[in-house]
Structure formats: C-alpha cells, structure tokens
Amino acid sequence: MIRARKVFALIAFVMSFMLVFTACDPVSGVNLNQVMKASLEQTSYEGRLLMGIEWQPSELEISDTAQKFATELGLLAVMPKLELDLYEVRQQDLQTASMKGDLKLGDLALPIAMSVSPSLIVIEIEGIERPLVMDVHKPYNDLFFELDYEQINEASLGLTLAAYEYLIPNLPNPKKIDISSASIELNGKQEQVRKIHAEIPGSEVHGLLEQLLSSLAEDEEGLKEFLSEAYDALMPFILDVIEEAGAQYGSDREPDPIEELVLAYLNNKTLVTEFLYTTITQGYNIALNRLPVLTEDEDWNNVFHDDTYMTVDLYLNRNMNIVQSDVELLLAPANAAGSLRITTSTQIWNINADVEAEQLGSTNGIMLDNPLAGEEILQAIDWQSPLGQLLSAFGLNQKTVLLPADQVHAENGVSFMTAYQISRELGLVLDQSADLETSVVFTDLSSEIRVELPLNQNIIIINGTAKEIPSGAFQHGVPSSFYTYVPIRAVAEAFGYEVAWNPNLQMIELTKLYR
Structure with missing residues (x-):
C-alpha cells in the first residue's frame, strides 16, 4: 500500500x-x-x-x-x-x-x-x-x-x-x-x-x-x-x-x-x-x-x-x-x-472587470481545525438527505473507536478511562464549569445529551434521570479531568455507542450508528 x-x-x-x-x-x-x-x-x-x-x-x-x-x-x-x-x-x-x-x-x-x-x-x-x-x-x-x-x-x-x-x-x-x-x-x-x-x-x-x-x-x-x-x-x-x-x-x-x-x-x-x-x-x-x-x-x-x-x-x-x-x-x-x-x-x-464574489455566512459553522470537527460533521448530516443516504449505503454513517489496552484502567471487572481521554475519543464536551471535586459532566456537541457522574457513587445521570451502574466515577490525586476516571461502558452507551471486545486487536471497540 x-x-x-x-x-x-x-x-x-x-x-x-x-x-x-x-x-x-x-x-x-x-x-x-x-x-x-x-x-x-x-x-x-x-x-x-x-x-x-x-x-x-x-x-x-x-x-x-x-x-x-x-x-x-x-x-x-x-x-x-x-x-x-x-x-x-x-x-x-x-x-x-x-x-x-x-x-x-x-x-x-x-x-x-x-x-x-x-x-x-x-x-x-x-x-x-x-x-x-x-x-x-x-x-x-x-x-x-x-x-x-x-x-x-x-x-x-x-x-x-x-x-x-x-x-x-x-x-x-x-x-x-x-x-x-x-x-x-x-x-x-x-x-x-x-x-x-x-x-x-x-x-x-x-x-x-x-x-x-x-x-x-x-x-x-x-x-x-x-x-x-x-x-x-x-x-x-x-x-x-x-x-x-x-x-x-x-x-x-x-x-x-x-x-x-x-x-x-x-x-x-x-x-x-x-x-x-x-x-x-x-x-x-x-x-x-x-x-x-x-x-x-x-x-x-x-x-x-x-x-x-x-x-x-x-x-x-x-x-x-x-x-x-x-x-x-x-x-x-x-x-x-x-x-x-x-x-x-x-x-x-470578464477578465479584470468589476466582479463581486458572493460571501457565504459562517454563523454556527463547523471549524475544520477543531479536533472535534469530524464528530460535528457526522452530527450535522441529514441522514435522510441524498448525501446521508449515499454515505449510509457505503457504511460511512458509522463511527468506530478503538481503545488501546494501555489507556484503560480495570478495577473490579469494570474498565475505566480518564474523563479527558474519553471526551477526546468520543468527541464529547467536558463541562469545565462543573465542580470536579463532586462530579464530572459530559455533553454531546448538539447539547441534546447531558451525562453527569457523581464521584464515588454508582450512579450515572442522563438528562436528569439517574440510573444505577456497577461502578461509578472516582479520582486518583488532585481534582482534574486527567485524574478523574469514568466507566467506559456506562458513558459510551449513554451517548449511543455499542461496546464490545475485539479479540483480534485486543482492544475495546465502541461503535455508533448515525441515522
């Protein structure tokens, strides 16, 4: 190749x-x-x-x-x-x-x-x-x-x-x-x-x-x-x-x-x-x-x-x-x-004549230099439009994220990742205004889904509705997104991902379909 x-x-x-x-x-x-x-x-x-x-x-x-x-x-x-x-x-x-x-x-x-x-x-x-x-x-x-x-x-x-x-x-x-x-x-x-x-x-x-x-x-x-x-x-x-x-x-x-x-x-x-x-x-x-x-x-x-x-x-x-x-x-x-x-x-x-270009508006635009631009584009596609249907026909309405084992922390049979890492991998917004001493909050780019994980509690709150989970978020060290660990499955599923283990690659595989 x-x-x-x-x-x-x-x-x-x-x-x-x-x-x-x-x-x-x-x-x-x-x-x-x-x-x-x-x-x-x-x-x-x-x-x-x-x-x-x-x-x-x-x-x-x-x-x-x-x-x-x-x-x-x-x-x-x-x-x-x-x-x-x-x-x-x-x-x-x-x-x-x-x-x-x-x-x-x-x-x-x-x-x-x-x-x-x-x-x-x-x-x-x-x-x-x-x-x-x-x-x-x-x-x-x-x-x-x-x-x-x-x-x-x-x-x-x-x-x-x-x-x-x-x-x-x-x-x-x-x-x-x-x-x-x-x-x-x-x-x-x-x-x-x-x-x-x-x-x-x-x-x-x-x-x-x-x-x-x-x-x-x-x-x-x-x-x-x-x-x-x-x-x-x-x-x-x-x-x-x-x-x-x-x-x-x-x-x-x-x-x-x-x-x-x-x-x-x-x-x-x-x-x-x-x-x-x-x-x-x-x-x-x-x-x-x-x-x-x-x-x-x-x-x-x-x-x-x-x-x-x-x-x-x-x-x-x-x-x-x-x-x-x-x-x-x-x-x-x-x-x-x-x-x-x-x-x-x-x-x-009309070479060198008076020509006026038509400038397009950039309001609510997707900045292509943003690390989350790919996720923003997927969310902005009308999947019922001809473009959306074409991309779906070729399987391009699917996002797959592979999580290397060395970035995953396992505890009591549950896989965790830092809040910072999971936000980057899934294209989520990590709410910096939240008090990291008590909870960690994620939203998707469209702000339609808000997920909160209170620290040291086996609870995840999705759009205001609390749900019990096997293991909740916790911290190692100072209050920081780099030291706050969240359960991968609970967070990924809250944002529409399917979670599976890829035995060939020896990685956790997260898959999301856009419709």
Missing part, C-alpha cells in the same frame, strides 16, 4: 508540474512565455470549471497488488465517475472569490457552494446542515503578537511573481505541440480563438525533467534575479515579525546578542542571496546526477510509459489571455486493474 501511495504521489507531483508549466518557448509566432505570464495579471474574472475523475476497469486478469490498488480507490470501484461542476465562479480579487456548483457521484448531484475571503473559507454542502469553515489565519493565531495579514499576502504574491519570472523561461516544450484557429462558445457567445494543443506521453516526462533541471542549473543570472526579488518581497515582512516579537519583551530589555547577529545576517542581502544561490545550485547538480537512476526504477517505469499521457488544450483570445483550458490526464500503471482518467475544463470571461 505504501508503495502504491508513493507511486501516485510521484505522478501527482510530476504531472501537475508539467500541466502548469509546460510549453513556454515560442510556437508558430506565439510567445508562450508571455502567455503564461499574462495569466498572473488576471486579478478578477467570472467563469466555470468542470472536473472529472473516471475509473476505467481493465478486462485483463490482475495481480493481488493491482487489486489492492483498485480497492484503495474506494467509491470509484463501484461508482466509476465523479464530477465537480462549478457552473458559477467569481473571483473578485486575488483573495476574494466564490463558486457554486454540483458534486456529481454517478446519478446523484449534490449542490455545493464555497466562498473565499482574506480571513475565512466557507463551504456549504447540501445534506450537511451547518457550513464548514476554515480560518485562513489559523497558522498564525497562536502567536503572542499580531501579524499584518495584508503584508503577508503582498509578500506571498511577490514571491510567486518572482518564481514565475524565473521558472517560466526555463520550461521546455514537449515534442508534440502546435497552434491552430478554433471557435468556442464562451459565456453564451461564439469566440474566435487560437488553440494550443500539447501532448505529453509518460515516456517523455524523464527527458522534460532533465531539460528543465539543466536549464535551471545553467540560468545563473535568472536564479540571482529571482533570489534578489524574493529577498525584497519577503525581508520586510520577516524583519517586522522579528521586531514585533522583540517588542513583546519591552523596549527597555537588554539587547539579545543572538538576535542582533541574526539581524546582521538578514540585513546583508548579498550574504543571504549568495548563500541561497550556492545551496540551490548544488541541489540542481545533485538532482541531475541522480536523475538517471529513475530510468531503472521499477515504480517509475510502471507508470511513465506511452500508455500514460496528458493532453493540454489552451484557447487564447485576441488579447492573448487564456480563456479556456482543457486537460486530460490518463494514468495507466502497468499490470494494474485499469486506468484512472482525470479531466478538467475551465473557462473565464
């Missing part, structure tokens, strides 16, 4: 890289380098995106390894085609966008919507009764000082532009690439365009990688210019962060010699860029020396042959903007159970 994941991670990296950056030398009078750079100037637009993933089974007898690979595809084994049809895409600026569409699984279409803002990403899926929310700033929220997020975005954009300026001129063309005239329907209108068609068979990928690395290694001036621009884009932000962090200790603090040394290095642009230049150049040389080994690698040869290929069609309007792109990627590993076909088709219009 690990080997299969390794192969397809390699495919994803190489082919997606070639997809974005292939074909940058002039072809038939069209400067593809400038065409690719022009896409960076598209700050706003409207459009649509259609993406499909299709499993094409093989009629050949397959090996056990190939069968395992097919099994890993999950839904694709029984539902051979998945589609994402985003029929309304609006990009207001580089940080603000919205989209609406359908996720199609076989004959089922699930409406979805998403919005992106400088601070939040919000996703709505029909059948999940609460929005899914991602905090864009979450990686920085735990810092003890505030960051200038606008400055972060500017630094990121500056680094991206510098990288494009360096990479694009060095990218090789595939052997098969041509340009012709074509007519397409764009936003309900017929448009005359120029069509760039390129094909990349798997057998050509190694050569393209070698050309790319060689070109990058030889482009000394391009690398120096990139590092100079990257330094100018990132260093103001880095220095501000260091200054802001230092200010937290007060303006009258003693100078830190190590901090002063680091600042001296960072403020020396020549030193920083020359160090990075030497490191990257050496990296190119190492990669080029090791690249021939790939041709002897079994995993590589099983994937990158003539039956694996990618085709790209780019459509340019009179302003040399890419207004439509069609991509097909066929992955056909040797001796596999079949092939995987991935297609994307994108159209954009």
Whole structure:
C-alpha cells in the first residue's frame, strides 16, 4: 500500500508540474512565455470549471497488488465517475472569490457552494446542515503578537511573481505541440480563438525533467534575479515579525546578542542571496546526477510509459489571455486493474472587470481545525438527505473507536478511562464549569445529551434521570479531568455507542450508528 501511495504521489507531483508549466518557448509566432505570464495579471474574472475523475476497469486478469490498488480507490470501484461542476465562479480579487456548483457521484448531484475571503473559507454542502469553515489565519493565531495579514499576502504574491519570472523561461516544450484557429462558445457567445494543443506521453516526462533541471542549473543570472526579488518581497515582512516579537519583551530589555547577529545576517542581502544561490545550485547538480537512476526504477517505469499521457488544450483570445483550458490526464500503471482518467475544463470571461464574489455566512459553522470537527460533521448530516443516504449505503454513517489496552484502567471487572481521554475519543464536551471535586459532566456537541457522574457513587445521570451502574466515577490525586476516571461502558452507551471486545486487536471497540 505504501508503495502504491508513493507511486501516485510521484505522478501527482510530476504531472501537475508539467500541466502548469509546460510549453513556454515560442510556437508558430506565439510567445508562450508571455502567455503564461499574462495569466498572473488576471486579478478578477467570472467563469466555470468542470472536473472529472473516471475509473476505467481493465478486462485483463490482475495481480493481488493491482487489486489492492483498485480497492484503495474506494467509491470509484463501484461508482466509476465523479464530477465537480462549478457552473458559477467569481473571483473578485486575488483573495476574494466564490463558486457554486454540483458534486456529481454517478446519478446523484449534490449542490455545493464555497466562498473565499482574506480571513475565512466557507463551504456549504447540501445534506450537511451547518457550513464548514476554515480560518485562513489559523497558522498564525497562536502567536503572542499580531501579524499584518495584508503584508503577508503582498509578500506571498511577490514571491510567486518572482518564481514565475524565473521558472517560466526555463520550461521546455514537449515534442508534440502546435497552434491552430478554433471557435468556442464562451459565456453564451461564439469566440474566435487560437488553440494550443500539447501532448505529453509518460515516456517523455524523464527527458522534460532533465531539460528543465539543466536549464535551471545553467540560468545563473535568472536564479540571482529571482533570489534578489524574493529577498525584497519577503525581508520586510520577516524583519517586522522579528521586531514585533522583540517588542513583546519591552523596549527597555537588554539587547539579545543572538538576535542582533541574526539581524546582521538578514540585513546583508548579498550574504543571504549568495548563500541561497550556492545551496540551490548544488541541489540542481545533485538532482541531475541522480536523475538517471529513475530510468531503472521499477515504480517509475510502471507508470511513465506511452500508455500514460496528458493532453493540454489552451484557447487564447485576441488579447492573448487564456480563456479556456482543457486537460486530460490518463494514468495507466502497468499490470494494474485499469486506468484512472482525470479531466478538467475551465473557462473565464470578464477578465479584470468589476466582479463581486458572493460571501457565504459562517454563523454556527463547523471549524475544520477543531479536533472535534469530524464528530460535528457526522452530527450535522441529514441522514435522510441524498448525501446521508449515499454515505449510509457505503457504511460511512458509522463511527468506530478503538481503545488501546494501555489507556484503560480495570478495577473490579469494570474498565475505566480518564474523563479527558474519553471526551477526546468520543468527541464529547467536558463541562469545565462543573465542580470536579463532586462530579464530572459530559455533553454531546448538539447539547441534546447531558451525562453527569457523581464521584464515588454508582450512579450515572442522563438528562436528569439517574440510573444505577456497577461502578461509578472516582479520582486518583488532585481534582482534574486527567485524574478523574469514568466507566467506559456506562458513558459510551449513554451517548449511543455499542461496546464490545475485539479479540483480534485486543482492544475495546465502541461503535455508533448515525441515522
């Protein structure tokens, strides 16, 4: 299994890289380098995106390894085609966008919507009764000082532009690439365009990688210019962060010699860029020396042959903007159970016009970075909806929790776990306001079930109704959820879990069905 994941991670990296950056030398009078750079100037637009993933089974007898690979595809084994049809895409600026569409699984279409803002990403899926929310700033929220997020975005954009300026001129063309005239329907209108068609068979990928690395290694001036621009884009932000962090200790603090040394290095642009230049150049040389080994690698040869290929069609309007792109990627590993076909088709219009994105509400949203997000999603699904019925059909309405024996405390024939551990395992809220010297209180995320266990009493109270149990909660040491032990079976059953012993795994197995 690990080997299969390794192969397809390699495919994803190489082919997606070639997809974005292939074909940058002039072809038939069209400067593809400038065409690719022009896409960076598209700050706003409207459009649509259609993406499909299709499993094409093989009629050949397959090996056990190939069968395992097919099994890993999950839904694709029984539902051979998945589609994402985003029929309304609006990009207001580089940080603000919205989209609406359908996720199609076989004959089922699930409406979805998403919005992106400088601070939040919000996703709505029909059948999940609460929005899914991602905090864009979450990686920085735990810092003890505030960051200038606008400055972060500017630094990121500056680094991206510098990288494009360096990479694009060095990218090789595939052997098969041509340009012709074509007519397409764009936003309900017929448009005359120029069509760039390129094909990349798997057998050509190694050569393209070698050309790319060689070109990058030889482009000394391009690398120096990139590092100079990257330094100018990132260093103001880095220095501000260091200054802001230092200010937290007060303006009258003693100078830190190590901090002063680091600042001296960072403020020396020549030193920083020359160090990075030497490191990257050496990296190119190492990669080029090791690249021939790939041709002897079994995993590589099983994937990158003539039956694996990618085709790209780019459509340019009179302003040399890419207004439509069609991509097909066929992955056909040797001796596999079949092939995987991935297609994307994108159209954009109203480029750099006034476009307003539709922002979705995040009220009562499920924060996806919350450790309990998985439990919240399961509770928020309408199991009678098409999505709920689909998940139920595949057994995805079931949650199984395995409790390792070394985390379980057994006493008088009853298994216990700390209140903290059981709350994490079952996705429960441990009531911190309760007096842990007298009782421990749990609620589920919907607050529909409240469970209280008085300490040193063989009682459990569920939504106000007391019930006798063989052994109740107790404490070892100070009043704390880490030292308060609760009976596993009593708590789990109160929240709808079935409790059993798994003899094969030698673990307690808790199972809950969502309906």
